[in-house]
Amino acid sequence: MSKLPVKSLILTFALNFCAMPLYAELPTKIHLPDLGDSSGRLISPIQEQALGAAFFRSLQVHLNLNEDLEVTHYIQSMGQRLVAKSDSPAAPFHFFVVLDKRINAFAGPGGYIGMNSGLFLLTEAESELASVMAHEVAHVTQRHLYRAFEAASRLSIPMAAATIAAILIGTQDPEMAQAALIAVQAANAQYQINFTRDNEQEADRVGMQTLAGAEYNPRSMPSFFERLQQSSRFYGQGIPEYLRTHPVTVSRISDTRGRSEKYNYRQYPDSMGYLLIRAKLRVLNADKSDMVLNYFKAKQTLGTPQQRAIARYGTALAHLKLTQFKAAENLLNGLVKNFPNQSHYLNALAQTELEAKKYPTAKALYRQGLKRFPTNQAIKINYVKGLLKMGEAKKAKKILQTLRESFHQRPLYFELLAQIYADLNQMAESHRYVAEYYYQVGETQTAILQARLARKSKPMNRYLKAILNQRLHFFEQELRLKQKK
Numbered sequence: 001m002s003k004l005p006v007k008s009l010i011l012t013f014a015l016n017f018c019a020m021p022l023y024a025e026l027p028t029k030i031h032l033p034d035l036g037d038s039s040g041r042l043i044s045p046i047q048e049q050a051l052g053a054a055f056f057r058s059l060q061v062h063l064n065l066n067e068d069l070e071v072t073h074y075i076q077s078m079g080q081r082l083v084a085k086s087d088s089p090a091a092p093f094h095f096f097v098v099l100d101k102r103i104n105a106f107a108g109p110g111g112y113i114g115m116n117s118g119l120f121l122l123t124e125a126e127s128e129l130a131s132v133m134a135h136e137v138a139h140v141t142q143r144h145l146y147r148a149f150e151a152a153s154r155l156s157i158p159m160a161a162a163t164i165a166a167i168l169i170g171t172q173d174p175e176m177a178q179a180a181l182i183a184v185q186a187a188n189a190q191y192q193i194n195f196t197r198d199n200e201q202e203a204d205r206v207g208m209q210t211l212a213g214a215e216y217n218p219r220s221m222p223s224f225f226e227r228l229q230q231s232s233r234f235y236g237q238g239i240p241e242y243l244r245t246h247p248v249t250v251s252r253i254s255d256t257r258g259r260s261e262k263y264n265y266r267q268y269p270d271s272m273g274y275l276l277i278r279a280k281l282r283v284l285n286a287d288k289s290d291m292v293l294n295y296f297k298a299k300q301t302l303g304t305p306q307q308r309a310i311a312r313y314g315t316a317l318a319h320l321k322l323t324q325f326k327a328a329e330n331l332l333n334g335l336v337k338n339f340p341n342q343s344h345y346l347n348a349l350a351q352t353e354l355e356a357k358k359y360p361t362a363k364a365l366y367r368q369g370l371k372r373f374p375t376n377q378a379i380k381i382n383y384v385k386g387l388l389k390m391g392e393a394k395k396a397k398k399i400l401q402t403l404r405e406s407f408h409q410r411p412l413y414f415e416l417l418a419q420i421y422a423d424l425n426q427m428a429e430s431h432r433y434v435a436e437y438y439y440q441v442g443e444t445q446t447a448i449l450q451a452r453l454a455r456k457s458k459p460m461n462r463y464l465k466a467i468l469n470q471r472l473h474f475f476e477q478e479l480r481l482k483q484k485k
Helices: 008-011 018-025 047-060 069-081 117-120 126-141 150-154 157-169 174-183 197-213 220-234 241-245 249-259 272-285 291-295 305-321 327-338 341-354 359-372 378-389 393-400 405-409 412-421 427-440 444-456 462-483
Strands: 094-098 105-106 112-116
Touching: 018 126, 047 094, 047 112, 047 157, 047 427, 069 094, 069 272, 069 378, 094 117, 105 126, 112 117, 112 126, 117 272, 117 291, 126 197, 126 220, 157 462, 197 220, 220 249, 220 359, 272 291, 272 305, 272 327, 291 305, 305 327, 305 341, 327 341, 341 359, 341 378, 359 444, 378 393, 393 412, 405 412, 412 427, 427 444, 444 462
Parallel strands: 094 112
Antiparallel strands: 105 112
């Protein structure tokens, strides 16, 4: 509930109602593959995806998952580029960023792969970031995860997902993990997700093939591993969890370096997207905005024109975080003028004007953005948020309906829908989406409460009543399964 602003107590996000029949028909028990099973015969694709979706919902209760669409778009684009060159190019994968300074990355069931912003910022080249993601993709395609999840085979899907989430939360914060395990009534389960040496070597080998196939630098894998190993000397007992679950040994570094040398050497320049998102995450990750402001200011006159532009962008974002709107506006106006084809600059300028409450200017910039970048989802979402601040709910709804269908299952989509219906005084619909939001972020008990409130709200029709009854029954059934030992 703390994730929502006060007004959003009548707001939402969650699973699309179009997905209801799929979830309603799922079996309540799953049987995960035996050790070494690579065929997937003992778990159906539908069961695997249901486990993954439930796992992701459980993670959201405890971890600070990124909701910035520009960050999301970048990490998913990189992930899908790698998957396309993997052993399972048609398999569904979901990539996301956890806003946490600690160095970690992990793969969950159903192809859900998370990366901490701390690890992202540790990389010095785009191919280094891709090497970590390719390694995690390989753990999924080679089905290494099911060895670690074998102990969950006797649990229902909601219970298994919550338990697996608690295990992976433990790679972020052991105390948080203990609380999560208690919450799913599995406090005595002493599981770990530690891949074997053979798993790691196979993930390195397969991951490097994927990395090279996707046109990233294969040599980045051993160089990043080597830097991780060197940096670990300064951690003492606080060694990053990524190095506990994925131990970087001299033999691993040597093996990956030997394999990488078989590929022809060439330059692999970083994409503008990588540089922009790394700058944005540096600002989002900063505890002290004045420190990150000074960091970027010092770089504004250094390096190539591209690097100087990125430094100005980071400086502007730091000014915006400090609510120094005029300083941010001046920098971003220059960037928009000099780089008219870069959507990030225009989006940031429009956001600055919106937060400065210069609504007509912000509105004009968002319109300009939609005209110049008609498929840009981040600009559309920010425009919707702006329209809601301006009291234009009907127009916001119209823009929201133009988003890609894949976005319709994201929490933010339902949050905005709920606010739109609240502003239109359609409280039954608003509470309906509040319920869906809480279900999506793992708060099933609160989802039930909101669904019950929706049934008592007006206006109400037969169709909406039927939907609410069905979803309430589903939420209650899932809560019983989650609580079942």
